[in-house]
Amino acid sequence: MLSPTDPMIDIVDLCKRFTKGKETITIFDGLNLAIPRGDFVAVMGPSGSGKTTLLNLLGGIDRSDTGGIEVAGERLDRLSESELSRWRASHIGFIFQFYNLMPMLTAAQNVELPLLLTRLGRKERRERVETALGVVGLADRVKHYPKEMSGGQQQRVAIARAIVSDPALLLCDEPTGDLDRTTADEVLSILQVLNRDLGKTIVMVTHDPAAAQYAKRSLHLDKGHFIEKELAA
Amino acid sequence: MRSIILQILAVTTINLKSLPQRLWLSLATVIAVGLVVTVLLAFLSMANGFRRTIADSGAEDIAVVLRSGAVSEINSVVLRDQVRLIEDGPGIAKAADGKPQTSGELYLTVNGIKRSTMTKASLPLRGLGPQGPALRRGVVMTAGRMFNPGSNEIIVGRALGKEFEGFELDQTVTFNNTRWTVVGIFAADGSVFESEIWADLPVLQSLFKRAGAVQTVRARLSSPAAIETLRAYSDNDPRLKLDVMSEAAYFAQQASNTSDLIQKLGWPLAIAMAFGSLAGALNTMYSSVAARATEIATLRAIGFGGFSAFVGTLVESLILAAIGGVIGAAATFLIFDGFTASTMGGSFSQVVFNFQLSPRLIGQGLLLALAVGLFGGLFPALRAARMPIVAGLYG
Numbered sequence: 135m136l137s138p139t140d141p142m143i144d145i146v147d148l149c150k151r152f153t154k155g156k157e158t159i160t161i162f163d164g165l166n167l168a169i170p171r172g173d174f175v176a177v178m179g180p181s182g183s184g185k186t187t188l189l190n191l192l193g194g195i196d197r198s199d200t201g202g203i204e205v206a207g208e209r210l211d212r213l214s215e216s217e218l219s220r221w222r223a224s225h226i227g228f229i230f231q232f233y234n235l236m237p238m239l240t241a242a243q244n245v246e247l248p249l250l251l252t253r254l255g256r257k258e259r260r261e262r263v264e265t266a267l268g269v270v271g272l273a274d275r276v277k278h279y280p281k282e283m284s285g286g287q288q289q290r291v292a293i294a295r296a297i298v299s300d301p302a303l304l305l306c307d308e309p310t311g312d313l314d315r316t317t318a319d320e321v322l323s324i325l326q327v328l329n330r331d332l333g334k335t336i337v338m339v340t341h342d343p344a345a346a347q348y349a350k351r352s353l354h355l356d357k358g359h360f361i362e363k364e365l366a367a
Numbered sequence: 368m369r370s371i372i373l374q375i376l377a378v379t380t381i382n383l384k385s386l387p388q389r390l391w392l393s394l395a396t397v398i399a400v401g402l403v404v405t406v407l408l409a410f411l412s413m414a415n416g417f418r419r420t421i422a423d424s425g426a427e428d429i430a431v432v433l434r435s436g437a438v439s440e441i442n443s444v445v446l447r448d449q450v451r452l453i454e455d456g457p458g459i460a461k462a463a464d465g466k467p468q469t470s471g472e473l474y475l476t477v478n479g480i481k482r483s484t485m486t487k488a489s490l491p492l493r494g495l496g497p498q499g500p501a502l503r504r505g506v507v508m509t510a511g512r513m514f515n516p517g518s519n520e521i522i523v524g525r526a527l528g529k530e531f532e533g534f535e536l537d538q539t540v541t542f543n544n545t546r547w548t549v550v551g552i553f554a555a556d557g558s559v560f561e562s563e564i565w566a567d568l569p570v571l572q573s574l575f576k577r578a579g580a581v582q583t584v585r586a587r588l589s590s591p592a593a594i595e596t597l598r599a600y601s602d603n604d605p606r607l608k609l610d611v612m613s614e615a616a617y618f619a620q621q622a623s624n625t626s627d628l629i630q631k632l633g634w635p636l637a638i639a640m641a642f643g644s645l646a647g648a649l650n651t652m653y654s655s656v657a658a659r660a661t662e663i664a665t666l667r668a669i670g671f672g673g674f675s676a677f678v679g680t681l682v683e684s685l686i687l688a689a690i691g692g693v694i695g696a697a698a699t700f701l702i703f704d705g706f707t708a709s710t711m712g713g714s715f716s717q718v719v720f721n722f723q724l725s726p727r728l729i730g731q732g733l734l735l736a737l738a739v740g741l742f743g744g745l746f747p748a749l750r751a752a753r754m755p756i757v758a759g760l761y762g
Binding site for chain 2: 153190193196219220222226230236237247248293
């Protein structure tokens, strides 16, 4: 059980390597990181520095080779695949660069997907979906399909999907990478509100220094190690 | 459990709603499965129609007496003395005048021309006594009249007349250098007898040099159970080296050889084709999984289990196969059900019959379709379930 003083993320001596043909590429070799609850961290760094790999490890969709990853009080390296699935459903909200919405489902149906993994009834699910879409300002787009919405609106639907089951941690992979500046600012503002007002812990991978400005602090990943920068909130 | 069902429903809905994106590939699978089912059901309905036409012709209270060991009427001989002994046997029903209800019969083959192919085929020409028609269920003259005893007149079964040339009423045909006149057309409840030509027994015996013998004796039994009494009587008399069986048993045996052969041709052909369509189904479903890799990975990242991805993919495959199966069954029904054909019966002569599709056969066709769907979807479904999430998300 996570106590209020425990960090949301605690990585100890993490090692991760990839094998490509006969070549072994080391991404992390003894990485350590602690992120407290309620933090909003931007992870930056050059391509291939391991930003997305870090996000995948934190979200339990990739496995470390050695070392411990504790997220929201759970040692991910000790969970089976099915346990990880259940854990992700209740603790993690993913936001992807290209939104990853289901094109054949409406906005409401897309947002409802994580709730299908809960014990909530249809009425409660519908209420939660409406609330989540309201939070991102899309209450009037419930029945719209992704193709009927702009990129920014689609990303907001994706954010609604990420928060609808009320997870403690949001993992955002280049959430504004496919958006223009104005739309990106709108999306980042929503993330800021989620962090500030709803207490969500957010880890956001980005190439964009302007996007990183919305975070409380920025971590620069280089050659498998972090360099930290504090940012004005 | 509820969550798993909801997950499966969601994944299946997503899969099915995305089908239009893979329309042509999915359609190819549906058509391939449909063709497999059509071929299978065409053979099975042919076998079924043949079997029912022959087997339904037999009655339980009619005895058929053949030479011991004869497999059909064509290779049987029953001598005149044996006919008399049978007529005097136990268990045989008597007519109002006290005479036993029996009919000694000759069964010969003559040539006819098939209308559909204009090729020669052997047709059964039966010589029968005055009681012969009464020993068959539902025999009625639909046109003309009964042949006169002692004349070169024939009556023709309705099905045979439709399928073969030259048997219209009042026409003259030549068998064995003798001219015969068609004086009547008869129906017999759609039974195999409608595929026969009937003539007077003594005339046939004379013209075909078969005097002193017949090939079968038909006898009406006092009850179906009397067949055992008659058989015991025949077995215990050394003068009667004969096989006694009910007409129903005789026709069931006659039907089984040909219908088994048709089925034995149909199933291997359909299964061979099923392997072809299985390859198509596998290709479609692997393509489906590849096309939906990002969607599957996104759902898995959200927290959906691998099992729902597995079942969702399998259900998609089964649904495509089931649609193919239904289309195949419908096509068979529209094209073949009731289609009239003729083939060689048990006595080396043509039997006219209709293809008959039945719910049981449709069930077999759909089961084969679902088997294609199951095996075509199984490995792609496993791939969907085991696909690494990161690979699905980032390629």
